[in-house]
Amino acid sequence: MLTGEKIAINSDGSLTVPACPVIPFIEGDGIGPDIWASAKKVLDAAVDKAYKGERKIDWLEVYAGEKARTKTGEWLPQATLDTLKEYAVAIKGPLTTPVGGGMRSLNVTMRQVLDLYACVRPVRYYQGVVSPVKAPEKVDMIIFRENTEDVYAGIEWQAGTPEADKVIDFLRNEMGANIRDASGIGIKPISAFGT
Structure with a gap:
């Protein structure tokens, strides 16, 4: 049973974080399960130490990927997205995309549905760690990568759907493409603006 509270998003986009926020995972x-077991311990210990035991995280499991498929029959249930x-905040382990399933990447779907447009990667040197960089102590940067447009903005149709069959027919008959029957189709529109 959850005892925590939701993190509130204020009108200016800032967050109000309660002493015991509920964070879905x-x-x-x-x-993923091995990573999560260790990550949870580290996160809980870090919060406990940083706030001297006055704050904690109330973890709420939601399902996606293989575990969701086993429990609900769906790879990415609407209840999870909801x-x-x-x-306001969640944490996610690595998700599989079934090969040959004719379905889009669960990661890309989540990015697009939840408008997770930025991949922010801080990069810095940690003293004492061996580095091949000439002056590693000068490395302190943040890499921003767009997550929902360009290569990620695929238009996809599952194998066997009328839409996929129509695109396959067009590609075969108009463009001379050799596409196997029962293929899923994905198109990646790439523009100068999105790139």
Whole structure:
């Protein structure tokens, strides 16, 4: 049972974080459960130490990927998306995309549905760590990568759908493309603006 509160998003975009925020998590597939078990311990210990035991995180599991498929019959249940929209912050482990399933990447779907447009990667040197860089102590930067347009803005149709069959027919008959039957189709529109 959850005892925490939701993180509030204020009108100016800032966050109001309660002493015990509820944070949804997706354990992930493959090595995800192993990563999550360790990450949870580290996060809980960091919060406990930083706030001298006065704050904690109330974790709320939501499902996506293989675990969701087993529990609900869906790879990415609408209930998961609804919960992620309702809470301001969540954490996600690695998710699989079934090969040959004719479905889009769960990661890309989540980025687009939740408008997670920025991938922000801080890069800095940690003293004592061996580095191949000439002056590693000068490395302190943030890399921003767009997450929802350009290569990620795929238009996709599942294998066997009338839409996929129509695109396959066009590509075969008009463009001379050799496409196997029962293929899913994805188009990646790339523009100068989006790039």
